[in-house]
Amino acid sequence: MVLLKFELTFQLISHNVWREGPETSNFTLDYAIVMMLGEFYVITFVTAIKITIDWLRETKRASRLKKEQLETELRFLRSQISPHFFLNTLNNIYALSLEKSEKTPGIILKLSELMRYLLYDTSKRLQDLEKEIMCVINYLDLEKLRHDDHLKVRLNISGEIQHKKIPPMLLIPFVENAFKHGAKKNNGQVLIDIDMSIKNDFLHFEITNDLAQPTISKISSETGGIGIANVEKRLRLSYNENDYKLEYGKQNDRYCVYFKLKVG
Template structure:
């Protein structure tokens, strides 16, 4: 029990709701002064009130701490309610006998001056009143302790949930880079097999992208301008790969400066447009991308035709992938419900993504 008290009164710099030794001192000091002046005014005898309060003060403190740091952890938290009730009643009776004898021999033979009559023996009415009075103090102190424990536990759960969300969000984000590099390296491999002159340019662009993705995407939000540049570098890579077969139209409107977005969030949509469009087509492919900032929101739209692979000479589609499921999880974890709206339309001929997101 004493170790629990010691732990409880230890100052915890990391928890704003910790009960420190200062809180204990203030509480009991206020209680002592209030009780002394209350009964001193009632009896018009502050010396008597001081003596009785001082005597009861030690009893109150002992019983309260015994209850909240021993009885409750041992019986309430282990659901031994009957045992707890019996032990608490026995403790109240022991305190009653102790208080009666201390008052009788140290303060006054009339142990209950506020009672209906002079009381010099242990009567039933006196016993009930004293035990109820002690129970009142114990209940009040216990309520304070339980409230602080609930606040501290609630804060711990909120912090734990936040940490879990941040960890999951970080994991989802780190899945994008390996996936992107895997696809790009596959592209380079295909071009080197063909001994294409495009391979050196792709390697150089990939180096620039790797520098950005590895060193500038660790924070929760990234500059929208940098994200658009990252996407443009990705599109340049794909343009080198596909040549005249690929037509990309990018339109940017609104004020994009000083706007921020979750890093690498839009990249998955762009990758997805190649997965369902250019990678499965042997003809000309048009991909349209619009960035439109209105107020505090970015209206992002990307569309591409949905083609089917017509023969075995078509460019091979990448294996696996993180895809839209990753994006949806990142949106749910990184933004409030009113901070984004995602709409995906697949009519069999065209794949269209509309994302409204706070920036």
């Protein structure tokens, strides 16, 4: 390239091929070195632009692939909810059918209402908080039909719940968990406390239940165990760390879950 530049300058422009340096019409070593350094600067600059463009394009592609992967994983986690939920509910119906219980038709009716919600109201990323709370209430009614006087549920809802959004089927696993650790392991009286409130654009959800010594049952409802773990994964994929808080564990003779989520 330096030799080509020298010949073109000498033949077409001027015999003084090095105007910015000592006047010369010869191809010297000094001329070649200086011209090479000049071309090196140009090549380096162009290469830097090319590398930057490639890096930006690859970063954008990686970001898009990561987003698609997260969306795929989130859809998979949401698709797990319905089978897991129906498995537990069908186990309840099966247990009642063995006893030839008159409560079986009522439970099937409640289950159909929940299925309607799952089929038509959970396809969106966010759902009205009011509908999600109604789903929780229907599930509680379903369990009350089974347990009768053995189960006492205290539900308290406060704050402005209208026009608030929440991922669908996010609260149900906590309620299921309360029955798994309480009502389904106890033949005696079981108390479940649920408190939901809206404060400063945050949903505060707290549920506690009595713990009891396990009893032998015809149906084991602990198959799967994806409930709360599923919720944690969904939260990590959908929200920033400052937008939610989830704590759960045993406290004295009760099992407690505290959940805080930004819904404003």
